[in-house]
Amino acid sequence: MSKLHRPLGTLSDGQDPIRLTPDSAGWNYSGLRVLKLEAGETRVLHTGEYEAFVLPLAGSCVVRVDGQTFELAGRESVFSRVTDFAYVPREAEVELSTSDGIEVALPMARCVNRLEPKYGPAENVPVEVRGAGQATRQVTNFGTPGVWDHADKLNACELITPGGNWSSYPPHKHDEATECEVINEEIYYFRVAGRDGVTPSREGFGLHRTYTSDGEFDEDVAVRDGDVFLIPRGYHGPCVAAPGYPLYYLNVLAGPAAERSMAFCDDPAHSWIRASWQDQELDPRCPVTSHEGRVS
Numbered sequence: 001m002s003k004l005h006r007p008l009g010t011l012s013d014g015q016d017p018i019r020l021t022p023d024s025a026g027w028n029y030s031g032l033r034v035l036k037l038e039a040g041e042t043r044v045l046h047t048g049e050y051e052a053f054v055l056p057l058a059g060s061c062v063v064r065v066d067g068q069t070f071e072l073a074g075r076e077s078v079f080s081r082v083t084d085f086a087y088v089p090r091e092a093e094v095e096l097s098t099s100d101g102i103e104v105a106l107p108m109a110r111c112v113n114r115l116e117p118k119y120g121p122a123e124n125v126p127v128e129v130r131g132a133g134q135a136t137r138q139v140t141n142f143g144t145p146g147v148w149d150h151a152d153k154l155n156a157c158e159l160i161t162p163g164g165n166w167s168s169y170p171p172h173k174h175d176e177a178t179e180c181e182v183i184n185e186e187i188y189y190f191r192v193a194g195r196d197g198v199t200p201s202r203e204g205f206g207l208h209r210t211y212t213s214d215g216e217f218d219e220d221v222a223v224r225d226g227d228v229f230l231i232p233r234g235y236h237g238p239c240v241a242a243p244g245y246p247l248y249y250l251n252v253l254a255g256p257a258a259e260r261s262m263a264f265c266d267d268p269a270h271s272w273i274r275a276s277w278q279d280q281e282l283d284p285r286c287p288v289t290s291h292e293g294r295v296s
Contacts, residue, residue: 008226059102109254136283168237204245
């Protein structure tokens with residue numbers, strides 16, 4: 001059984017689908033929680049040594065932290081629109097409350113510096129169409145360096161890959177401090193849309209590959225809605241969405257570098273693919289979403 005692939009249910013904590021700390025992942029920085037709150041429920045969290053984003057996956061909520069209140073409009077699902085979010089610092093008491101119920105992700109990073117809480121409006125989140133042809137995908141850069149600089153260690157973004165397309169391609173890595181990459185531990189959190197293209201479902205699936213040049217591991221796995229995959233090191237990619245089933249994933253990255261960065265190096269055997277995109281059309285299904293809703 002894979003130590004890197006954590007299927008839905010293997011990281012659950014009571015009613016909450018995911019509780020993954022750096023310690024339980026076997027590394028030092030990156031973590032993820034996914035919480036489910038029922039209608040009318042209030043939850044109080046203590047961040048401890050972690051900074052985090054409060055990122056609605058489905059539903060809306062109110063975030064109260066350090067005397068500030070952020071009303072997150074959220075979204076129907078990760079396939080329906082780009083959401084607003086909040087940043088919450090380490091050593092904070094965070095209250096989440098919801099009128100209608102919510103599923104919410106908390107990408108986390110163990111950090112040193114304590115910043116102020118901050119709200120991230122959906123309309124300020126850049127949506128990038130990356131790749132071309134069957135490698136066309138949407139990248140939602142809500143928590144990446146240069147876009148969101150209000151974090152100590154934490155980096156995060158969302159991707160949507162239309163059914164039949166490839167993403168995280170060419171394969172790349174970020175496990176050494178070199179001219180082209182920095183060291184980051186990475187979490188992939190997958191959601192898979194059902195036949196309507198919007199509602200998450202365990203019916204569909206995607207494929208994911210992670211491997212190392214020294215052959216320590218080479219894993220090709222089928223991923224379904226709610227699964228997690230850990231990237232401690234090595235090349236990762238592609239992620240492939242089965243035809244008919246759009247694939248979403250949340251990437252969480254953090255590492256020891258003094259400054260936040262998501263720099264990486266391609267597998268040199270496949271880096272030529274990038275130049276081939278210049279002669280290919282973009283898949284018209286991308287972008288899939290914006291802050292206003294569905295685009296395609």
